[in-house]
Amino acid sequence: MIDTLLEFDQQLYILINQGLGSSVLDAILIPFRHKLFWIPLYLFILIFISVNFGKKRWLTYLFIALTITCSDTVSSKIIKPSVERIRPCHCPDLNPEIRIPCSQGYSFTSSHATNHFAIGTFLFFLFSFTKWRILFLFWAGLIGIAQIYVGVHYPGDILAGSLIGFLIGSSLFYFYTRGLNRFIKHDTDN
Numbered sequence: 001m002i003d004t005l006l007e008f009d010q011q012l013y014i015l016i017n018q019g020l021g022s023s024v025l026d027a028i029l030i031p032f033r034h035k036l037f038w039i040p041l042y043l044f045i046l047i048f049i050s051v052n053f054g055k056k057r058w059l060t061y062l063f064i065a066l067t068i069t070c071s072d073t074v075s076s077k078i079i080k081p082s083v084e085r086i087r088p089c090h091c092p093d094l095n096p097e098i099r100i101p102c103s104q105g106y107s108f109t110s111s112h113a114t115n116h117f118a119i120g121t122f123l124f125f126l127f128s129f130t131k132w133r134i135l136f137l138f139w140a141g142l143i144g145i146a147q148i149y150v151g152v153h154y155p156g157d158i159l160a161g162s163l164i165g166f167l168i169g170s171s172l173f174y175f176y177t178r179g180l181n182r183f184i185k186h187d188t189d190n
Helices: 002-017 023-032 035-052 055-084 111-126 131-149 156-190
Strands: none
Touching: 002 131, 002 156, 023 055, 023 131, 055 111, 055 156, 111 131, 111 156, 131 156
């Protein structure tokens, strides 16, 4: 069963990494997965929260920081060193199309997928007042696909990272709402 899943994971990797290769996707997906590309979005979110969340903004900022810290710690410091899966870009038998420098770190789980799904999920719930909130999950998914496309992760790395990120983002949003309810109750008691 495990061998079948690993074989499917490799075949799907080859399909995305090699089968979809094009100059158009190179121009979109290579920068799309880079954290500096998203600085305008991050600034917009921080400013939006500052302007619209009043006194709650500091609790919101704290939980966004906790979400990022937890997801990165779980993926990079706990799971990757425990599993030690070699990145596909270091497997010459796959004949990978390597579109960015290949990191020496491990592959499973994708920290990009874990982190972006954690924060995307948190923001999805935080911005429940808008129908556009689904774009946070779409954004996280495209970053995950970009990681496969550039050659540094298997689809299974992305799927596992996405699920873990979703669980972390959901859990921290739950604790955020509990803290927010206490904050509001405390504020009205005074």
